[in-house]
Amino acid sequence: MQGQAAVVGIGETDYYKRGESPKTEFQLASEAINKAVADAGLKLEDIDGFTSYMESRNDPGRLSAALGMKNVAFAAQPWGGGGNGVAASVAIADAAISAGYAKNIVVFRALAQGQFGRFGQSKASNYAHGNRAYSAVYGMLSPAHICAMQTTRFMHQYGVSQDSLAEIALAAHAHAQLNPRAIRYGKPLSREEYHASRWIAKPFHLYDCCPENDGATAIVISTREQAKDLKQTPVPILAAAQGLGKRDGALIFNEPSFPTSFNREVGQQIWQRAGITPKDVQVAQFYENFTGPVLMAITEMGFCEPEEINEFVADGNIQGPDGKLPINTSGGNLAECYIHGFELINEAVRQVRGQSTCQVKDVEHSLVVSGPGFSPGSAVLFSRD
Amino acid sequence: MQRYMPDWWVLPAINDQNREFFTSGEIKIQQCEACGQVQHPPEEVCHQCQGIVFDWRSCSGEGTIFSHTVVEHPIPNSLQERVPYAVILVSLTDYPAIRIIGNATNIDADKVAVGQKVRAVFEVIEDEQAKVTLKIPQWEVIS
Numbered sequence: 388m389q390g391q392a393a394v395v396g397i398g399e400t401d402y403y404k405r406g407e408s409p410k411t412e413f414q415l416a417s418e419a420i421n422k423a424v425a426d427a428g429l430k431l432e433d434i435d436g437f438t439s440y441m442e443s444r445n446d447p448g449r450l451s452a453a454l455g456m457k458n459v460a461f462a463a464q465p466w467g468g469g470g471n472g473v474a475a476s477v478a479i480a481d482a483a484i485s486a487g488y489a490k491n492i493v494v495f496r497a498l499a500q501g502q503f504g505r506f507g508q509s510k511a512s513n514y515a516h517g518n519r520a521y522s523a524v525y526g527m528l529s530p531a532h533i534c535a536m537q538t539t540r541f542m543h544q545y546g547v548s549q550d551s552l553a554e555i556a557l558a559a560h561a562h563a564q565l566n567p568r569a570i571r572y573g574k575p576l577s578r579e580e581y582h583a584s585r586w587i588a589k590p591f592h593l594y595d596c597c598p599e600n601d602g603a604t605a606i607v608i609s610t611r612e613q614a615k616d617l618k619q620t621p622v623p624i625l626a627a628a629q630g631l632g633k634r635d636g637a638l639i640f641n642e643p644s645f646p647t648s649f650n651r652e653v654g655q656q657i658w659q660r661a662g663i664t665p666k667d668v669q670v671a672q673f674y675e676n677f678t679g680p681v682l683m684a685i686t687e688m689g690f691c692e693p694e695e696i697n698e699f700v701a702d703g704n705i706q707g708p709d710g711k712l713p714i715n716t717s718g719g720n721l722a723e724c725y726i727h728g729f730e731l732i733n734e735a736v737r738q739v740r741g742q743s744t745c746q747v748k749d750v751e752h753s754l755v756v757s758g759p760g761f762s763p764g765s766a767v768l769f770s771r772d
Numbered sequence: 773m774q775r776y777m778p779d780w781w782v783l784p785a786i787n788d789q790n791r792e793f794f795t796s797g798e799i800k801i802q803q804c805e806a807c808g809q810v811q812h813p814p815e816e817v818c819h820q821c822q823g824i825v826f827d828w829r830s831c832s833g834e835g836t837i838f839s840h841t842v843v844e845h846p847i848p849n850s851l852q853e854r855v856p857y858a859v860i861l862v863s864l865t866d867y868p869a870i871r872i873i874g875n876a877t878n879i880d881a882d883k884v885a886v887g888q889k890v891r892a893v894f895e896v897i898e899d900e901q902a903k904v905t906l907k908i909p910q911w912e913v914i915s
């Protein structure tokens with residue numbers, strides 16, 4: 388049964404530019420987990436499960452030994468190697484807690500790209516194997532190229548303007564100015580600077596692309612029943628969803644729904660499960676790998692029609708705390724810190740608790756949408772207790 | 773014709789599934805013998821009937837640019853000399869639901885636009901190491 392689990396603790400390390408963390412990735416993971424557990428008012432030995440995503444290098448065995456845990460009753464990751472699994476990793480923990488497989492599950496992500504090199508960095512070799520042959524041979528290599536191809540078609544098909552892409556970057560940077568944790572704190576971005584910044588892969592300027600960062604973030608999920616006795620106001624997981632439409636797993640842009648962010652089925656399911664509509668959501672965090680897929684995800688999650696996206700994001704509508712739907716209120720991947728999107732989960736929880744640096748009024752429902760443009764999509768919806 | 777990407781750039785590793793696509797000198801798409809479904813990229817199982825026996829359907833080599841990107845930032849750095857280059861997504865005239873990635877070889881990267889008509893051309897490359905003559909599908913904008 389849904390709604391049995393709640394977030395009871397959140398934690399994060401300091402955030403760093405890529406390669407600037409004085410700590411290793413494993414040390415960062417330990418620190419964020421320790422902070423989340425302390426925030427909940429729990430002890431490390433109360434933790435009995437882990438979930439993560441994106442082929443986490445910090446495996447449960449090594450972590451449990453280092454953290455002095457008494458038992459690992461549950462450990463899992465969603466399939467797939469990308470940020471599309473952020474909310475899915477929370478959903479798996481929600482399912483495990485609701486089923487009674489574990490009592491207190493840590494969901495986390497840690498990243499020290501200086502230590503391990505960049506995720507998504509393409510290396511040239513003499514041959515492109517498998518389905519990469521159909522793309523790499525033509526110089527189509529990185530997530531930026533993939534999302535650019537999706538976004539060009541989306542813009543063409545629905546008359547989406549470059550300024551609408553800019554709005555995502557501008558909102559993130561505006562929110563980061565309120566957040567001392569943010570990498571871009573004290574570094575505002577103007578529309579002119581956005582348009583003047585260099586191209587990466589058209590239609591993406593530099594500021595359309597998420598930066599590379601180091602740090603770690605973690606949450607603790609427990610039963611709502613147990614949450615009553617803990618330190619923080621619990622933040623229930625009202626609903627979560629993964630989704631992928633018919634044949635949309637066909638590769639290299641042969642999915643029938645192209646251009647898609649792979650969120651249509653996610654949206655339909657999450658609203659049905661939660662028994663609410665997008666209008667009932669006060670604040671949302673959309674994983675920004677690139678700005679274009681965020682616009683696509685907003686429409687596919689049902690907030691507006693694709694033809695309406697220019698108006699939806701214009702005029703400060705997505706800027707907090709007072710816009711119609713503030714998004715990425717901590718600065719998001721673009722301007723707070725890119726911990727493969729997991730920092731968005733912490734921010735969504737803060738919004739329900741009333742602890743955001745860009746606090747939206749009367750938050751009943753707080754949404755996180757995972758990395759758009761990669762399948763399957765996922766999302767999670769938090770609510771007030 | 774000269775290669776659009778640099779001479780030293782990656783080549784397709786040829787296998788049974790992609791040999792027709794990269795060596796036949798035609799635009800050939802996988803077709804299920806049991807139900808006639810065409811699909812790209814080639815897969816081991818038919819998406820329509822789960823059949824496992826396939827043939828190759830020759831296409832006219834005409835198509836329309838469905839989407840594109842102009843790559844300005846080189847990945848890896850060794851492509852510094854090659855940027856900007858355009859990557860296009862071609863919707864085949866014969867099977868519009870089939871989309872193929874390629875390059876527009878005969879116009880400047882910034883002139884590429886959605887809706888332009890294209891015709892297939894082939895880069896003939898002797899892959900000495902793999903002992904195979906590649907005919908890599910590419911595209912010329914014709915209108």
Ligand SMILES: [Zn+2]
Binds near residue numbers: 806808
């Ligand atoms: Zn078939």
